[in-house]
Amino acid sequence: MRYKSTRSGHNVSPAQAVLQGISPDGGLFVPLQFEEIALKELIHDDYKALARHMFSLFFTDFSEEAIAGVVESAYDDKFDKAGIAPLKLFGDRAVLELFHGPTLAFKDMALSVLPHLMKEAQRLKTQAEDILILTATSGDTGKAALEGFKDVPGTRVIVFYPMDGVSSVQERQMLTQQGDNLKVFALKGNFDDAQTAVKNLFSDPGFQEAVRSRGSTLSSANSINIGRLIPQVVYYFHAYLELVRQGKIDLGEAIDLCVPTGNFGNILAGVYAKKLGLPITRFICASNQNHVLTDFFTSGVYDARRELLRTSSPSMDILVSSNLERYLYALKPDEQLIRQKMQALKTEGVFTWPGGLDMIAGFADEEEVSRTIYQVFAQHHYLIDPHTAVAWQVLDKNKPERMTLIISTASAFKFPEQVLQALGGTPTEDTRENIEQLARVSGTPVPHPIKDLWEREPFQRQVVDAEAMQEAILRWLDE
Numbered sequence: 001m002r003y004k005s006t007r008s009g010h011n012v013s014p015a016q017a018v019l020q021g022i023s024p025d026g027g028l029f030v031p032l033q034f035e036e037i038a039l040k041e042l043i044h045d046d047y048k049a050l051a052r053h054m055f056s057l058f059f060t061d062f063s064e065e066a067i068a069g070v071v072e073s074a075y076d077d078k079f080d081k082a083g084i085a086p087l088k089l090f091g092d093r094a095v096l097e098l099f100h101g102p103t104l105a106f107k108d109m110a111l112s113v114l115p116h117l118m119k120e121a122q123r124l125k126t127q128a129e130d131i132l133i134l135t136a137t138s139g140d141t142g143k144a145a146l147e148g149f150k151d152v153p154g155t156r157v158i159v160f161y162p163m164d165g166v167s168s169v170q171e172r173q174m175l176t177q178q179g180d181n182l183k184v185f186a187l188k189g190n191f192d193d194a195q196t197a198v199k200n201l202f203s204d205p206g207f208q209e210a211v212r213s214r215g216s217t218l219s220s221a222n223s224i225n226i227g228r229l230i231p232q233v234v235y236y237f238h239a240y241l242e243l244v245r246q247g248k249i250d251l252g253e254a255i256d257l258c259v260p261t262g263n264f265g266n267i268l269a270g271v272y273a274k275k276l277g278l279p280i281t282r283f284i285c286a287s288n289q290n291h292v293l294t295d296f297f298t299s300g301v302y303d304a305r306r307e308l309l310r311t312s313s314p315s316m317d318i319l320v321s322s323n324l325e326r327y328l329y330a331l332k333p334d335e336q337l338i339r340q341k342m343q344a345l346k347t348e349g350v351f352t353w354p355g356g357l358d359m360i361a362g363f364a365d366e367e368e369v370s371r372t373i374y375q376v377f378a379q380h381h382y383l384i385d386p387h388t389a390v391a392w393q394v395l396d397k398n399k400p401e402r403m404t405l406i407i408s409t410a411s412a413f414k415f416p417e418q419v420l421q422a423l424g425g426t427p428t429e430d431t432r433e434n435i436e437q438l439a440r441v442s443g444t445p446v447p448h449p450i451k452d453l454w455e456r457e458p459f460q461r462q463v464v465d466a467e468a469m470q471e472a473i474l475r476w477l478d479e
């Protein structure tokens with residue numbers, strides 16, 4: 001398998017793609033081909049066996065033993081007893097819970113894998129330098145990257161989160177993180193500012209040289225890294241096969257997919273699953289009040305020239321959705337076209353796509369999110385977080401037509417204020433108290449990773465602005 005850039009003919013091996021994160025021309029690496037997998041052969045595979053199968057297709061330069069090692073290290077007892085990705089059924093809705101990892105968001109599904117992929121890639125390329133991971137986070141990637149790379153030899157991680165753009169629990173998760181190879185900064189601005197600033201550093205030769213002279217090379221733990229996307233394909237297969245095994249669908253029967261979307265990584269992994277033979281009919285792309293993607297899929301115009309709103313689903317507060325580039329490339333593998341459109345987005349904040357978009361899209365506003373959390377709890381005694389509520393609500397609007405997989409991306413306890421309020425409670429200034437109240441009101445126990453956050457004092461928040469990022473990074477490397 002080779003991976004090629006969406007913006008040129010440049011192509012690399014799997015190990016190189018994982019190490020580099022992004023192509024030097026600014027494009028994203030995509031697999032050169034997709035081979036259909038015979039579903040029947042996978043029917044008895046558990047999650048880890050599926051992961052091994054998928055990784056052997058996409059990381060072809062890794063040995064079988066190496067892949068088995070990666071999978072064992074990734075999906076160990078960091079995941080709770082409920083299972084790696086349990087399914088909950090509500091009639092024709094199947095909710096795939098992807099928040100049973102150490103940081104209680106779906107980012108764990110891939111970020112528990114990525115460090116091990118990188119270590120193996122480093123060994124294969126006999127790369128002597130350390131890996132320096134720069135990560136922009138809208139709230140969940142940051143903590144999952146810190147947790148995944150904690151104490152991994154030969155790696156260092158710096159996370160930039162938008163200063164006022166994450167939930168109280170998300171911030172506490174990042175600021176209580178232990179580990180000598182890890183660093184967290186609060187960035188003045190919103191997630192788009194953080195993501196753009198980090199992307200700019202990746203294409204700054206002077207900065208790269210400064211990092212190299214300190215014995216490191218840059219890489220990314222954001223979903224622009226193919227090592228994030230491939231592990232996400234696994235759970236779509238897992239969920240489908242689980243539905244078959246439970247007798248809810250027949251093998252080969254089509255399902256629909258409804259995904260709460262921000263940077264477009266999660267839903268793109270679903271698109272890749274379909275290319276690999278998973279029968280998916282409708283893709284429903286669910287946005288919050290920052291509905292730039294809804295507008296794009298309904299009008300063909302991607303227009304990021306608008307104010308980014310802060311919502312109760314902060315991990316989807318995004319205007320420039322990175323992985324859309326890979327989806328567009330899959331529709332029309334024309335490097336020049338992609339280059340033009342992405343350039344227009346960068347310089348003018350807008351581009352028009354010439355047609356052929358094949359997703360259904362919708363959004364939920366704040367009032368709808370709150371009402372959905374309440375209604376789902378009242379009807380099913382089932383607690384969902386605001387991101388999952390966005391998907392649930394957008395599916396309501398689009399009327400389920402067949403068995404539909406809703407992707408549940410985070411634990412409600414990461415957003416105690418918003419969820420408590422939706423359930424009729426009264427949040428206070430005290431996050432911990434809100435968590436306990438939420439547990440009481442919902443009759444749901446507080447997950448351990450949340451309880452543990454109060455075992456230590458958070459570090460002082462360190463604020464930087466975009467212009468000071470380079471200097472802050474280099475200073476930390478020199479410490």
Ligand SMILES: *Cc1c(COP(=O)(O)O)cnc(C)c1O
Pocket residue numbers: 105106107139140141223260261262263264265266267315316387409410
């Ligand atoms: C990251 C995230 C999303 C959005 O996923 P994308 O892959 O960026 O589209 C949705 N919900 C939660 C809780 C997240 O952390």
